[in-house]
Amino acid sequence: MTFSMTDAARKAQIASRQMARLSATQKNAVLASIADTLVSQTESILVANKLDLDAAQESGLDAAMQDRLRLTPASIIDIANAVREIAAQQDPVGEITKIQRRPSGIEVGKMRIPLGVIAMIYESRPNVTIDAAALCLKAGNAVILRGGKEAIHSNLALAKCIESALAEHKVSPDAVVVVPDPDRAIMNELMTLSQYVDLIIPRGGESLIRFVSENSQVPVIQHFKGVCHFYVDDAADLNKALALLDNGKVQRVSACNSLETLLVHKDIAAAFLPMASELFKQAKVKVHACEQSIGYLENAEPATEADWDAEYLALEIAVRVVEDFDAAIAHIDAHSSSHTEVIATQDYSRAQQFIRCVNSAVVMANASSRFSDGGELGLGAEIGISTSKLHAYGPMGAESLTTEKFIVLGDGETRA
Amino acid sequence: MTFSMTDAARKAQIASRQMARLSATQKNAVLASIADTLVSQTESILVANKLDLDAAQESGLDAAMQDRLRLTPASIIDIANAVREIAAQQDPVGEITKIQRRPSGIEVGKMRIPLGVIAMIYESRPNVTIDAAALCLKAGNAVILRGGKEAIHSNLALAKCIESALAEHKVSPDAVVVVPDPDRAIMNELMTLSQYVDLIIPRGGESLIRFVSENSQVPVIQHFKGVCHFYVDDAADLNKALALLDNGKVQRVSACNSLETLLVHKDIAAAFLPMASELFKQAKVKVHACEQSIGYLENAEPATEADWDAEYLALEIAVRVVEDFDAAIAHIDAHSSSHTEVIATQDYSRAQQFIRCVNSAVVMANASSRFSDGGELGLGAEIGISTSKLHAYGPMGAESLTTEKFIVLGDGETRA
Numbered sequence: 001m002t003f004s005m006t007d008a009a010r011k012a013q014i015a016s017r018q019m020a021r022l023s024a025t026q027k028n029a030v031l032a033s034i035a036d037t038l039v040s041q042t043e044s045i046l047v048a049n050k051l052d053l054d055a056a057q058e059s060g061l062d063a064a065m066q067d068r069l070r071l072t073p074a075s076i077i078d079i080a081n082a083v084r085e086i087a088a089q090q091d092p093v094g095e096i097t098k099i100q101r102r103p104s105g106i107e108v109g110k111m112r113i114p115l116g117v118i119a120m121i122y123e124s125r126p127n128v129t130i131d132a133a134a135l136c137l138k139a140g141n142a143v144i145l146r147g148g149k150e151a152i153h154s155n156l157a158l159a160k161c162i163e164s165a166l167a168e169h170k171v172s173p174d175a176v177v178v179v180p181d182p183d184r185a186i187m188n189e190l191m192t193l194s195q196y197v198d199l200i201i202p203r204g205g206e207s208l209i210r211f212v213s214e215n216s217q218v219p220v221i222q223h224f225k226g227v228c229h230f231y232v233d234d235a236a237d238l239n240k241a242l243a244l245l246d247n248g249k250v251q252r253v254s255a256c257n258s259l260e261t262l263l264v265h266k267d268i269a270a271a272f273l274p275m276a277s278e279l280f281k282q283a284k285v286k287v288h289a290c291e292q293s294i295g296y297l298e299n300a301e302p303a304t305e306a307d308w309d310a311e312y313l314a315l316e317i318a319v320r321v322v323e324d325f326d327a328a329i330a331h332i333d334a335h336s337s338s339h340t341e342v343i344a345t346q347d348y349s350r351a352q353q354f355i356r357c358v359n360s361a362v363v364m365a366n367a368s369s370r371f372s373d374g375g376e377l378g379l380g381a382e383i384g385i386s387t388s389k390l391h392a393y394g395p396m397g398a399e400s401l402t403t404e405k406f407i408v409l410g411d412g413e414t415r416a
Numbered sequence: 417m418t419f420s421m422t423d424a425a426r427k428a429q430i431a432s433r434q435m436a437r438l439s440a441t442q443k444n445a446v447l448a449s450i451a452d453t454l455v456s457q458t459e460s461i462l463v464a465n466k467l468d469l470d471a472a473q474e475s476g477l478d479a480a481m482q483d484r485l486r487l488t489p490a491s492i493i494d495i496a497n498a499v500r501e502i503a504a505q506q507d508p509v510g511e512i513t514k515i516q517r518r519p520s521g522i523e524v525g526k527m528r529i530p531l532g533v534i535a536m537i538y539e540s541r542p543n544v545t546i547d548a549a550a551l552c553l554k555a556g557n558a559v560i561l562r563g564g565k566e567a568i569h570s571n572l573a574l575a576k577c578i579e580s581a582l583a584e585h586k587v588s589p590d591a592v593v594v595v596p597d598p599d600r601a602i603m604n605e606l607m608t609l610s611q612y613v614d615l616i617i618p619r620g621g622e623s624l625i626r627f628v629s630e631n632s633q634v635p636v637i638q639h640f641k642g643v644c645h646f647y648v649d650d651a652a653d654l655n656k657a658l659a660l661l662d663n664g665k666v667q668r669v670s671a672c673n674s675l676e677t678l679l680v681h682k683d684i685a686a687a688f689l690p691m692a693s694e695l696f697k698q699a700k701v702k703v704h705a706c707e708q709s710i711g712y713l714e715n716a717e718p719a720t721e722a723d724w725d726a727e728y729l730a731l732e733i734a735v736r737v738v739e740d741f742d743a744a745i746a747h748i749d750a751h752s753s754s755h756t757e758v759i760a761t762q763d764y765s766r767a768q769q770f771i772r773c774v775n776s777a778v779v780m781a782n783a784s785s786r787f788s789d790g791g792e793l794g795l796g797a798e799i800g801i802s803t804s805k806l807h808a809y810g811p812m813g814a815e816s817l818t819t820e821k822f823i824v825l826g827d828g829e830t831r832a
Binding site: 017020021094100102104106108111113114115116194198199213214217219237240243244246247251333351355356357359360361362363364365366367368370371372376377378388389390391393394395403404405406407408409410411412413414415 | 433436437510516518520522524527529530531532610614615629630633635653656659660662663667749767771772773775776777778779780781782783784786787788792793794804805806807809810811819820821822823824825826827828829830831
């Protein structure tokens with residue numbers, strides 16, 4: 001039987017109603033079974049993964065991509081543990097807030113409910129199949145998973161584990177759809193199904209995200225890139241600032257919450273930039289410097305306009321001296337990717353102003369940009385980081401996969 | 417000089433940063449000036465409105481449309497008072513919630529911020545120009561207003577009042593853009609400007625909303641229709657139920673929160689349907705009845721499948737007898753427009769189950785569907801009713817025009 005995307009989405013919507021009505025205990029039992037099954041089915045998962053790895057090698061996929069594709073007994077245990085952690089999190093569904101009695105006599109409140117049907121469109125990493133399914137189920141949603149063709153055998157093997165866990169707990173098999181056909185036409189069809197699908201989250205390269213954003217009729221939450229700024233104010237503690245610079249730029253260059261631009265107040269440039277230069281030298285960070293900073297920075301290259309918008313994701317940084325606090329804010333306003341921005345300052349008013357004025361998803365005073373992550377911010381597992389403001393902004397946990405309805409309790413009241 | 421939509425949107429984004437930083441006092445002062453100016457400029461507004469009314473008559477616009485277009489000294493006072501009420505509401509911006517200290521030592525919280533730039537696309541009613549501008553400004557946003565061509569002179573006269581209020585308080589004139597050219601190409605251009613515009617809210621007929629939803633690259637919040645259900649449970653208080661039916665169906669048939677479908681538990685059908693029939697007869701409500709109810713309902717016509725999805729917006733109702741509570745829920749699941757659903761029951765468990773299970777935007781027990789309205793639910797003025805779950809679900813007040821960013825307060829913490 002051929003796979004019909006529309007049919008699967010329609011059934012997922014029906015299954016989503018069952019999902020929405022499950023208790024936290026029931027959902028957590030499904031998650032525990034998924035984790036157990038992953039571990040017990042390690043062998044068959046690795047056999048499937050081998051098919052993908054062989055195909056990847058044959059087609060000459062680059063080494064980094066092959067690496068992302070690879071599962072091992074240890075990585076399967078990690079994936080299973082992540083599912084158990086999601087199960088252990090608080091259930092976001094059912095929370096009632098803001099109850100008030102209105103002049104008409106009715107009681108009005110808001111109740112948190114699942115979004116319904118969530119579709120993930122993603123590339124190589126097969127662990128996303130399990131992570132995303134677990135988070136969506138935790139929040140009471142049905143989920144449609146459309147992974148890349150390079151991981152199709154791994155994804156289908158993982159899908160079997162989910163399927164058996166759902167069956168064990170009498171949850172409709174339609175609640176988790178792993179799209180078995182990586183054909184692009186099916187993805188395109190998925191993006192038209194706004195009557196059945198409530199949200200699409202694309203994860204992967206910028207071109208994938210842009211394609212989905214521009215072509216989907218289903219609402220999309222996207223995460224484009226992280227051009228994170230670090231502003232060292234003239235009232236900064238320079239040693240703290242240096243530690244934040246080190247952690248933010250050097251710890252994990254490939255992360256979207258790594259620093260890409262350093263802004264330094266002109267009055268502190270002569271003191272701080274030589275310290276930064278020494279750090280960059282030690283850590284082998286390539287520096288793109290403005291005219292006013294280049295003299296302080298060993299082996300720096302002159303920055304071009306493009307550097308102010310660059311997401312290097314590498315040991316590279318853009319450095320600019322700014323006239324004052326306002327100039328730092330203006331630079332961030334002009335070049336922010338709405339991801340994460342940090343100020344280092346010991347001045348109370350400046351810290352407060354920065355926190356208030358800068359409207360990126362995560363705004364920090366005297367903390368490392370590397371904390372801009374669901375786990376570190378206290379959300380538990382993360383399904384992505386939104387840099388668009390609608391619905392969710394910043395790291396998205398299980399709560400971001402829910403919405404709120406109004407509830408009204410009356411005793412026969414009518415409107416005057 | 418010709419109007420450039422892209423240029424105006426780009427400038428609106430810059431102005432939105434100023435808007436976001438205004439205090440509640442400053443924003444309320446602007447709103448007060450708008451209200452005052454509207455009243456003092458009544459004469460020139462009416463002159464402009466006359467141009468639209470004359471054109472409408474000439475082009476043979478129907479009477480209802482002409483009526484919606486018409487401004488009077490009294491309606492201008494009403495519009496001004498609505499602006500003053502919005503000014504009197506609490507400012508949603510700046511609220512800090514969910515502050516927690518993390519194991520790493522950082523403090524993490526969420527701060528409510530404006531969305532940025534909001535575009536309204538709407539039809540004839542010129543009051544939307546002021547209502548929408550006032551709500552968007554209240555929430556600290558810049559706003560782009562694209563009204564219908566039939567109201568263009570009125571809208572431009574209202575725009576002048578806004579302009580003078582902004583100038584009086586030294587707010588950038590770019591914060592409120594009233595699109596001076598009703599050409600469709602300009603609307604189409606607006607829908608592509610996702611780098612400048614954060615949200616589009618279409619208001620008007622279903623075809624307009626569908627067109628914008630399907631073609632916009634900017635996120636859209638839409639309100640399609642309200643097929644509101646009223647389920648009379650076998651444990652209902654029949655007199656209360658009758659009052660809710662009367663209020664919900666008859667009070668204002670053109671409202672989207674009016675009832676369109678009555679579901680009646682089979683065990684109470686013989687008692688309740690004759691009461692309903694009498695009400696329908698008195699109020700001249702045309703009835704489309706299922707096979708099991710038609711015998712009780714005077715002059716009823718047999719319902720067709722189409723009746724279960726009809727938004728009559730008229731003195732018309734679909735009536736169906738259901739086997740039990742579950743059958744009522746199943747009918748609502750299948751035919752809901754995600755707007756408002758009501759149960760009448762004196763049974764505690766059924767009321768609770770209904771409130772939990774039905775995931776429309778507004779779910780009520782023993783209250784009139786007519787309460788499904790921003791003002792009645794306590795939101796103050798309303799910019800629309802969302803029937804899509806992302807970002808906002810149900811009546812949208814000023815808070816729905818904001819989002820939340822993460823804020824992090826540290827003292828030099830770095831990630832391990």
